[in-house]
Amino acid sequence: MAILRIGIDVGGTNSDGCLLDPSAESSPNRGILSYTKSPTTPNPSEGIETVINVLLEQANVDPAEIASVTIGTTHFVNAVIEKDHSRLAPVAVLRLCGPFSHSLPPGIDWPTDLRDLLCAHVAFLDGGLEIDGSVIRETNEVQVKEECARIKAMGIRSIVVNGVFSPADVTGERQEEKVGEWINSCYPEADVVLSKEVANLGFMERENAAILNASILSFARHTISSFQYAICHRLKLTCPVFLTQNDGTILQAADAARLPIRTFNSGPTNSMCGAAFLVKANIKKESMLVVDIGGTTTDVGMLLASGLPRQAAAVTEMGGVRTNFSCPDVKSIGLGGGSIVRIREDDLKASILTIGPDSVGHLISEQALVFGGDVPTTTDYAMVSQSLLSQSDASIGTMQLAKERLLESIQGKGYDLPELLSAYEAAAKRKLEEVIDQTKTSADDLPVLLVGGGAVIISPDREGKVSLKGASRVIIPEYAGVANAIGAAIARVSGVVDTVLSTEGRTTQAVLQEVSKMAIERAAEASPALDYTSNYSVKVISSTIPTSKNSSSTGVPSTSSDISAYIPTIILSPGKSNTSSLPYSTNYEWYLSEIDLEWITVGCYILGTGGGGTPYPHFLRLREMMRSAGATVRVVEPGWVDDEDVVGCGGCMGSPTVGIEKLPGDELMESQNILYDYLGIKPGVMIDLEIGGGNGLQGLILGASTNMNIPVVDGDWMGRAYPVGWQITPVVWAGDHALFLPTTISDGNGNNMLMLSARSEKQIERALRAALSEMGSSVGCARGPCSGKNMKTWVIENTISLSWRIGRAVALCRSQNDVDHVAEAIIGEVGGDESARVLFKGKIINVERKTVKGHVYGEVLTGAADVSGSGTGSNSSMSSDSATQFTGTLKIPFKNENLLAIALSNSGGERVVASVPDLICVCDARTGEAIGTPEYRYGLLVFVVGISGSEKWTNSERGLEIGGPRAFGLDHDYKPLGIFKKPRSVIEEYMNAR
Structure with missing residues (x-):
C-alpha cells in the first residue's frame, strides 16, 4: 500500500521538497527519507519536476509507493500583493x-x-x-x-x-x-x-474573498494544471495532487483551481507546522516564535504550546483586503538570502548599509557574488563574515571568490571590509529583532525556532550559537532548511461546516452530532484517496445561528503617525446662546476626523458588552459620507443644548446577528423622515439611544446627513447596550409611561409602522418586537423627540468621549506592540482599578445560542489556556491582582448583551463575579477589540473586562429593577463591581489645546 508523502513548497526563490514516511515519525530521522532545495523556475512546474526526481532518486523509492504529492505555493497571493495586471x-x-x-x-x-x-x-x-x-x-x-x-x-x-x-x-x-x-x-x-x-x-x-478568488481564477487554473501535468504525465505518478490551504490542511488540485484563495497564506502555515513537527519530540510544550528566513522574505509567527500556529483574528487582511479566512498570524519583512545589500552613498556612518527589501530571488545562483555574479547579497556578506561552508577546497574557492568580488564592489567607497561586515551583521540582526518585537505581544523573551534556507545569513557567536534580542534562546532544528516542505507533507484533511440549523425540540448534543457528521462527510469528500482513520483531522465549526467575521476589528490602521500626540478638533461655534452652567462647554463643538471615528468605533463595540451589532459597516458608511459628500460630524456637550431644543433619537432595532449579512439600506433615515414629516418639525440635535455597538454611530450618521446637518450630544440613554429599547435612563427617571411618541420603524424594504399611542415604553417595545420578527429581525427606529431640558436630566454624559478614549487606548497598545496590556489600558480609561477589573483571560471553549424575536440568547464558556504571547499576558485564568481571582471556567449568559459573569470552580462551585448593569466586555486577545455575541466561536483567545455601570442605573432601586439581573429573570441580586467614575469630556480637555 502506498503510504509515502511528498511535500513541496514553491517559494519566490527556492522550491523545497521532502519525502516523508508518516509511519516512521518516531524514528531518529522523523520519517524524512530525503529532502532537497532547488531554485524556483520561471515555470514552477519545471522546478517541481526537478524536486520530485531528486527526492525519489535520493531515497531510492519506487514511484508506486507515493500516496500523495502536496504543494504549497505563494504564487497566487503574490499576484494580489504585487497588483500584477498580467495575472489579475x-x-x-x-x-x-x-x-x-x-x-x-x-x-x-x-x-x-x-x-x-x-x-x-x-x-x-x-x-x-x-x-x-x-x-x-x-x-x-x-x-x-x-x-x-x-x-x-x-x-x-x-x-x-x-x-x-x-x-x-x-x-x-x-x-x-x-x-x-x-x-x-x-x-x-x-x-x-x-x-x-x-x-x-x-x-x-x-x-x-470571492472577488480576489475570481480575479485569480484564470492564472490559477493554468498554474495548477501545469503542476498536475508535470506530476501525473511527465513523472507518471498515479497518486492524487493536493495544495495546502491557509489553515494547514489540504485541498484537491481541482478544488484549488476553483478556489485558489484558500491557498493564499499556505506558505507561512507550512513553515510553522513543519517547525512544530521537527521539535515536538524534544522541546517542552511552550509558546515560541517561528522565524522562517527564505530567499526573499522573512516570516515570523507564533507557535502555541498546542503545536498549532497562533491564528489571526478571523477577519484577516490579504493585500489590504479584509476576508474571513482562518490564517496564521504572521508578519513578513523583506529580508532573505537573496536580499540585495547596498552601500550608502552618504556619510551617515551609523547606517552605512541597507538590506533589501528587493531580492535577486530565484536568480541568486546567477547574480550573487558567491556564484560568480555581480550583485552583493546577504548570502555573500554572511559567507565572507562567517565560516558557514565546510572547509573543502570547493567551498574555500567559492568563499574566496565572494570575498574578492566584495572587495571590488567597495573599492573607492571609503570603507574597509571588516567595517562593512560588522555593519552588515548589525543591520541583519536589527531587522530580525524588530520583526520579532512586533510579533510578540509582551516584553518577555520567548524561544525562537529559526528555519528556512536563508537562516544562514544570521551570524552565530564563537560557540556556534545564534543570539537575538527578544529571544530567550534560538533553536535551529535538523532539517530546518526545508521546514516548509515538511509542513506540506504532513498536512491533513479537514471538513468545515458553517450553517444554520433549527434547535426547536432538539438538544445541543443532537445538533452538534448532525453538524459533526456533515463535517466528516466533507472531509471524506476532500480526499477519498487517503486513509481517514489515521490521517484525517476533522475541523468542525458549528453554530445554531449564523456566526460572523469574528473579530470586531475596524481593520483601519490609525493614520496618525503619533497617536499620543493627536489632538481632536474643538471649534467655537457661533450663533448659540449660552444656557449652560458649565463654562467649559460654552458654544464649543467637536468636529470628528477619521481618526476620531476609528477610535470611537472600537470603543463603541467594547461598550456594547457583546451586543449592539458590529459598528464596522456604519463606520464605513459614515467615513464615506465624510469623504465623498463632505459631511461634517459634530459632537456637543449635553449642557450646551438649550432647554427648548428638540432632541431627536434613532437607531437600529433587532438582532445584532443580522448586521453581519444584511448591510444597511435607507431604513434608518426613512424612519426619521416618516416621524418628522408627521410631526411637522425638525430636531435641532440628536442623541444616541445606546452607545454600545453599531447604534453608537447611528446618531452621528443621522446628524451628519444632508437633510439634518445637526450636532450629536456627547451622551446616550444607556451608557452601554441593552437588548430592549425600554431599558433606558428616561424610563428609570421619568416613570413607567410612554415617553417617546410617536415611534416609527422601517425595514428598508417598503414596510413601515407609525405607533401613535401606548401605555408605556415597555408596551411599545413589545408591539414593535412582534412586528420586527416579520420584518427581517432588523429595522430602523425613530423615537419621538424630547426637550433639551429632559435630555439633560436623563442623559448618561460623555459616552462618545469615553468610546474615543477606549479606542485610543487600544490603538496605542497596538502601535507599541503591547497588546498584552490592552486590558489594563482600557481599565485606565474607564476609571482605573476602583472602577474596573480584568475578570478572566483564556479561550472560548463552548458557545450555545439561539435567536428568538430578534434577540440572541445563549451562553459562552471561557476556560483557562496557555495564552502567553497571544495578546493576554498571562497563563492564568484571572488577573493576578483581581479580587475575584480563580482557576476554572467563566460562564457568561447573554441576551444580545452579556448579563452575568459566573466563575465555575474546578470543584463544581459557582460564584457571580459581575452582573448587569455593570459592563461585561469580551475582547479578542489578539487585537484588543470587542467580540460580539454573534461572533463568539470556539478557540478564540479572549480577555474579559468588568466595568462599573453608570450611577444612573446603580443608585436607585428603579434602575436596578429595569437594568439589573432580575430584569432578565436571573435569580441574583446586583453587587457593585466597583465605583463608577464619570468620563471626562473630550471637549473639556482639548477646547484650548490649539
Whole structure:
C-alpha cells in the first residue's frame, strides 16, 4: 500500500521538497527519507519536476509507493500583493440584496489601486434572504441577463454573485445557484464565482474573498494544471495532487483551481507546522516564535504550546483586503538570502548599509557574488563574515571568490571590509529583532525556532550559537532548511461546516452530532484517496445561528503617525446662546476626523458588552459620507443644548446577528423622515439611544446627513447596550409611561409602522418586537423627540468621549506592540482599578445560542489556556491582582448583551463575579477589540473586562429593577463591581489645546 508523502513548497526563490514516511515519525530521522532545495523556475512546474526526481532518486523509492504529492505555493497571493495586471482579471459583482447595502459598494475599504484594478462593475439586484431564510426579494432573470450584456460589452469575464445570507440558505431558495445558471446560459465564456462556495457568513468579507478568488481564477487554473501535468504525465505518478490551504490542511488540485484563495497564506502555515513537527519530540510544550528566513522574505509567527500556529483574528487582511479566512498570524519583512545589500552613498556612518527589501530571488545562483555574479547579497556578506561552508577546497574557492568580488564592489567607497561586515551583521540582526518585537505581544523573551534556507545569513557567536534580542534562546532544528516542505507533507484533511440549523425540540448534543457528521462527510469528500482513520483531522465549526467575521476589528490602521500626540478638533461655534452652567462647554463643538471615528468605533463595540451589532459597516458608511459628500460630524456637550431644543433619537432595532449579512439600506433615515414629516418639525440635535455597538454611530450618521446637518450630544440613554429599547435612563427617571411618541420603524424594504399611542415604553417595545420578527429581525427606529431640558436630566454624559478614549487606548497598545496590556489600558480609561477589573483571560471553549424575536440568547464558556504571547499576558485564568481571582471556567449568559459573569470552580462551585448593569466586555486577545455575541466561536483567545455601570442605573432601586439581573429573570441580586467614575469630556480637555 502506498503510504509515502511528498511535500513541496514553491517559494519566490527556492522550491523545497521532502519525502516523508508518516509511519516512521518516531524514528531518529522523523520519517524524512530525503529532502532537497532547488531554485524556483520561471515555470514552477519545471522546478517541481526537478524536486520530485531528486527526492525519489535520493531515497531510492519506487514511484508506486507515493500516496500523495502536496504543494504549497505563494504564487497566487503574490499576484494580489504585487497588483500584477498580467495575472489579475477585472471582476463584476452582482449583489442579490434588494434595497440593502447600496451605500457600501464592493471594495469600499480596499487600497485604492487594487480596487480600481479589480472592482470593475457592480449591480444591486433583487434577491437576498432574511436570517430565517425568508426572501427579501425574488431573483429576477431579466435583471441578470441585462447586467450580463453590460458586463460582456465591458470585456469583463469574471463575475461574482453574492447574496445576503446565502451561506445560511436553509429553505432551498438557491438564489446564487440560480443566478449562476442564468449567467452561464447567456454568457458561457464568463467565470462565475458564487460567494457561498468561497467563504462563510459575513457579507463584506465573503464578497471580498470571492472577488480576489475570481480575479485569480484564470492564472490559477493554468498554474495548477501545469503542476498536475508535470506530476501525473511527465513523472507518471498515479497518486492524487493536493495544495495546502491557509489553515494547514489540504485541498484537491481541482478544488484549488476553483478556489485558489484558500491557498493564499499556505506558505507561512507550512513553515510553522513543519517547525512544530521537527521539535515536538524534544522541546517542552511552550509558546515560541517561528522565524522562517527564505530567499526573499522573512516570516515570523507564533507557535502555541498546542503545536498549532497562533491564528489571526478571523477577519484577516490579504493585500489590504479584509476576508474571513482562518490564517496564521504572521508578519513578513523583506529580508532573505537573496536580499540585495547596498552601500550608502552618504556619510551617515551609523547606517552605512541597507538590506533589501528587493531580492535577486530565484536568480541568486546567477547574480550573487558567491556564484560568480555581480550583485552583493546577504548570502555573500554572511559567507565572507562567517565560516558557514565546510572547509573543502570547493567551498574555500567559492568563499574566496565572494570575498574578492566584495572587495571590488567597495573599492573607492571609503570603507574597509571588516567595517562593512560588522555593519552588515548589525543591520541583519536589527531587522530580525524588530520583526520579532512586533510579533510578540509582551516584553518577555520567548524561544525562537529559526528555519528556512536563508537562516544562514544570521551570524552565530564563537560557540556556534545564534543570539537575538527578544529571544530567550534560538533553536535551529535538523532539517530546518526545508521546514516548509515538511509542513506540506504532513498536512491533513479537514471538513468545515458553517450553517444554520433549527434547535426547536432538539438538544445541543443532537445538533452538534448532525453538524459533526456533515463535517466528516466533507472531509471524506476532500480526499477519498487517503486513509481517514489515521490521517484525517476533522475541523468542525458549528453554530445554531449564523456566526460572523469574528473579530470586531475596524481593520483601519490609525493614520496618525503619533497617536499620543493627536489632538481632536474643538471649534467655537457661533450663533448659540449660552444656557449652560458649565463654562467649559460654552458654544464649543467637536468636529470628528477619521481618526476620531476609528477610535470611537472600537470603543463603541467594547461598550456594547457583546451586543449592539458590529459598528464596522456604519463606520464605513459614515467615513464615506465624510469623504465623498463632505459631511461634517459634530459632537456637543449635553449642557450646551438649550432647554427648548428638540432632541431627536434613532437607531437600529433587532438582532445584532443580522448586521453581519444584511448591510444597511435607507431604513434608518426613512424612519426619521416618516416621524418628522408627521410631526411637522425638525430636531435641532440628536442623541444616541445606546452607545454600545453599531447604534453608537447611528446618531452621528443621522446628524451628519444632508437633510439634518445637526450636532450629536456627547451622551446616550444607556451608557452601554441593552437588548430592549425600554431599558433606558428616561424610563428609570421619568416613570413607567410612554415617553417617546410617536415611534416609527422601517425595514428598508417598503414596510413601515407609525405607533401613535401606548401605555408605556415597555408596551411599545413589545408591539414593535412582534412586528420586527416579520420584518427581517432588523429595522430602523425613530423615537419621538424630547426637550433639551429632559435630555439633560436623563442623559448618561460623555459616552462618545469615553468610546474615543477606549479606542485610543487600544490603538496605542497596538502601535507599541503591547497588546498584552490592552486590558489594563482600557481599565485606565474607564476609571482605573476602583472602577474596573480584568475578570478572566483564556479561550472560548463552548458557545450555545439561539435567536428568538430578534434577540440572541445563549451562553459562552471561557476556560483557562496557555495564552502567553497571544495578546493576554498571562497563563492564568484571572488577573493576578483581581479580587475575584480563580482557576476554572467563566460562564457568561447573554441576551444580545452579556448579563452575568459566573466563575465555575474546578470543584463544581459557582460564584457571580459581575452582573448587569455593570459592563461585561469580551475582547479578542489578539487585537484588543470587542467580540460580539454573534461572533463568539470556539478557540478564540479572549480577555474579559468588568466595568462599573453608570450611577444612573446603580443608585436607585428603579434602575436596578429595569437594568439589573432580575430584569432578565436571573435569580441574583446586583453587587457593585466597583465605583463608577464619570468620563471626562473630550471637549473639556482639548477646547484650548490649539
